[in-house]
Amino acid sequence: MVMAAFSSARIPPVYFGAGRLAELPRIASAFGKEILLITGATSLAAGGRLERVLASLREAGLRPHRIIIDAEPSTAFIDETCAALRSRAFQVVIGIGGGSVIDGAKAISAMLPHSNSVLDHLEDVGRNVPHSGKKIPYVAVPTTSGTGGEMTKNAVLSMVGPEGYKKSLRHDNLIPDAVIVDPELMTTCPPHITAACGMDAFTQLLEPYLSPIASPLTDALAWSGLQQARENLVPACTDRGADIGIRAGLAYASMLSGVALANAGLGIVHGLASPIGGFFPIPHGVVCGTLVASATEANIAALRRRRENPAALAKYAKVGVLFGGAPENGEAWNCDYLVERLQAWTDTLGLARLSSYGIGAGDFDRIIAKTSNRHNPVNLEPDDLRALLARRL
Numbered sequence: 001m002v003m004a005a006f007s008s009a010r011i012p013p014v015y016f017g018a019g020r021l022a023e024l025p026r027i028a029s030a031f032g033k034e035i036l037l038i039t040g041a042t043s044l045a046a047g048g049r050l051e052r053v054l055a056s057l058r059e060a061g062l063r064p065h066r067i068i069i070d071a072e073p074s075t076a077f078i079d080e081t082c083a084a085l086r087s088r089a090f091q092v093v094i095g096i097g098g099g100s101v102i103d104g105a106k107a108i109s110a111m112l113p114h115s116n117s118v119l120d121h122l123e124d125v126g127r128n129v130p131h132s133g134k135k136i137p138y139v140a141v142p143t144t145s146g147t148g149g150e151m152t153k154n155a156v157l158s159m160v161g162p163e164g165y166k167k168s169l170r171h172d173n174l175i176p177d178a179v180i181v182d183p184e185l186m187t188t189c190p191p192h193i194t195a196a197c198g199m200d201a202f203t204q205l206l207e208p209y210l211s212p213i214a215s216p217l218t219d220a221l222a223w224s225g226l227q228q229a230r231e232n233l234v235p236a237c238t239d240r241g242a243d244i245g246i247r248a249g250l251a252y253a254s255m256l257s258g259v260a261l262a263n264a265g266l267g268i269v270h271g272l273a274s275p276i277g278g279f280f281p282i283p284h285g286v287v288c289g290t291l292v293a294s295a296t297e298a299n300i301a302a303l304r305r306r307r308e309n310p311a312a313l314a315k316y317a318k319v320g321v322l323f324g325g326a327p328e329n330g331e332a333w334n335c336d337y338l339v340e341r342l343q344a345w346t347d348t349l350g351l352a353r354l355s356s357y358g359i360g361a362g363d364f365d366r367i368i369a370k371t372s373n374r375h376n377p378v379n380l381e382p383d384d385l386r387a388l389l390a391r392r393l
């Protein structure tokens with residue numbers, strides 16, 4: 001078999017393992033002493049961790065100035081924050097938090113050296129002016145196993161409302177300059193957030209694995225992440241959330257999900273999550289988690305009906321076997337088994353239904369009008385999408 005051509009994005013230097021947050025002063029000091037430290041409102045404060053981080057930075061001779069991101073970042077927030085801080089000549093941005101902090105800090109590091117609005121560079125909704133790539137160095141420290149944004153070149157910004165959107169600022173240079181993945185930071189993440197973020201990471205492994213532009217490299221990374229997600233996601237959300245080994249496995253899965261999506265793209269769950277998250281105040285992880293079983297069912301049904309892309313069905317069956325299926329029962333059985341297992345995960349993890357965020361059947365058409373099938377293994381028609389959504393109302 002001749003291996004097809006593929007390209008790969010840069011992977012940032014990663015410092016992975018329990019306790020490695022202690023290396024932050026050394027890693028950050030390589031870029032300078034004037035630090036913009038961006039955290040969530042509460043996650044780092046637990047157990048005095050924030051005070052220890054600030055003290056360790058100061059002991060190393062660094063000068064941290066802290067700000068908070070407590071919601072999914074909007075373009076207005078990025079513009080206002082950069083306008084207020086631009087004169088301070090920060091040399092490095094450190095983002096410690098969940099996906100909103102990781103992406104928000106990435107956008108701030110990208111816009112601090114520039115005086116224009118970030119909206120100018122936002123895909124589709126802005127003026128589509130390419131970002132120059134000039135930015136402040138950025139060290140990313142995720143505290144949830146979620147978006148994998150610490151590994152990617154894009155920052156998702158949103159505006160929620162009738163004209164809402166979730167769109168990306170992107171440039172190759174926006175890939176963080178260093179990443180610390182310390183599972184100790186994740187042990188205090190509550191079960192419902194662990195579940196939503198973990199299901200986002202799982203979806204970001206499954207969708208690249210099934211993507212038409214997947215490569216042997218992305219398949220290997222996605223598979224390695226899927227193995228860890230399968231093993232650790234449910235225990236992390238139920239009785240073993242304080243177990244470092246469980247949290248490390250899920251953190252690894254999340255990190256690889258960022259690499260997989262950056263190189264192989266995403267499917268219909270994220271195609272739907274983008275407009276749904278723009279129109280309604282539903283967290284990204286919740287919308288992905290609540291839709292992934294239903295979307296997998298829709299994809300498998302459409303692939304069978306149209307008798308196209310047999311490689312995709314074979315891959316779904318392989319994931320079914322990973323979930324405890326039986327290879328001897330054949331491809332169709334293992335595909336059905338995968339859907340069954342994902343539905344069981346959805347129930348076990350208590351993922352909220354779309355209707356609990358105010359979404360009704362009357363909203364389907366405007367959601368579907370803005371939904372992309374890009375990099376989905378099969379092109380789902382509007383009727384397929386309506387049925388997919390209706391199962392999770």
Ligand SMILES: [Fe+2]
Binds near residue numbers: 147201204270
């Ligand atoms: Fe995602």
